[in-house]
Amino acid sequence: VHDRAAARGDAAFELIDLRDHPLPHLDEVLPPAHGPSEHGYTRAWAATVAPFDGYVIVTCEYNHSMPGVLKNALDHVYAEWNNKAVGLVSYGGAGGIRAAEQLRLACGALQMADVSPDVSIPLATEFGADFATFSPSAHSSAALDVMLDQVIAWSAALAPLRAAAPAAA
Ligand SMILES: Cc1cc2nc3c(=O)[nH]c(=O)nc-3n(C[C@H](O)[C@H](O)[C@H](O)COP(=O)(O)O)c2cc1C
Numbered sequence: 001v002h003d004r005a006a007a008r009g010d011a012a013f014e015l016i017d018l019r020d021h022p023l024p025h026l027d028e029v030l031p032p033a034h035g036p037s038e039h040g041y042t043r044a045w046a047a048t049v050a051p052f053d054g055y056v057i058v059t060c061e062y063n064h065s066m067p068g069v070l071k072n073a074l075d076h077v078y079a080e081w082n083n084k085a086v087g088l089v090s091y092g093g094a095g096g097i098r099a100a101e102q103l104r105l106a107c108g109a110l111q112m113a114d115v116s117p118d119v120s121i122p123l124a125t126e127f128g129a130d131f132a133t134f135s136p137s138a139h140s141s142a143a144l145d146v147m148l149d150q151v152i153a154w155s156a157a158l159a160p161l162r163a164a165a166p167a168a169a
Helices: 002-006 040-049 068-075 097-109 138-157 159-164
Strands: 054-059 084-092 112-114 119-122
Touching: 002 138, 054 097, 054 138, 068 097, 084 097, 084 138, 097 112, 119 138, 138 159
Parallel strands: 054 084, 084 112, 084 119
Antiparallel strands: none
16 A cells, blocks of 8 residues: 555655554543643654644454554544544455444544545455465555545645644644
8 A cells, every 4th residue: 555655746655554653552641632641652653643644544354343453543642633634445354344434433533534435455355365465456456546536635625724723742
């Protein structure tokens, strides 16, 4: 996903891998919507996601939902997600669509604008038997382009709201 996105000329993309940003189980005194965290690791995570105008979240599916690590990373931050577009890519036995649909609920609560076009990748047809070798279909690649078009458009459209919002500390 990042390779294809980065080849575009109309936006810049960076890869954030949650393995590089380990967080403990949520242990905040107040909900992140109430203000910046006391914890250095939460502030560091907030500072990592803050600069971006929009996001593409790539998720697998665990027990018909998103993985706990992803939900935990979303929950640690609030203001830095607000008024930004988000597109979803999911993979799993059924394309990870149950995880993606649940993710939309969380994104709404975080005041993120989830675009409708998405990419759902079935393990059986686009991954090897090792679940690691990825051969995207022409359909998935085309769907990704459509989704990215809208994430970029909505990211720009929401810029006035971000500019008017109080700066996240
Ligand atoms: C705890 C667990 C639960 C899973 N539940 C589902 C599921 O509900 N639906 C599905 O399509 N795949 C499910 N899978 C299979 C994963 O989608 C598959 O292992 C995928 O490769 C996981 O991505 P990852 O290797 O990036 O963690 C599950 C895997 C694990 C480990």
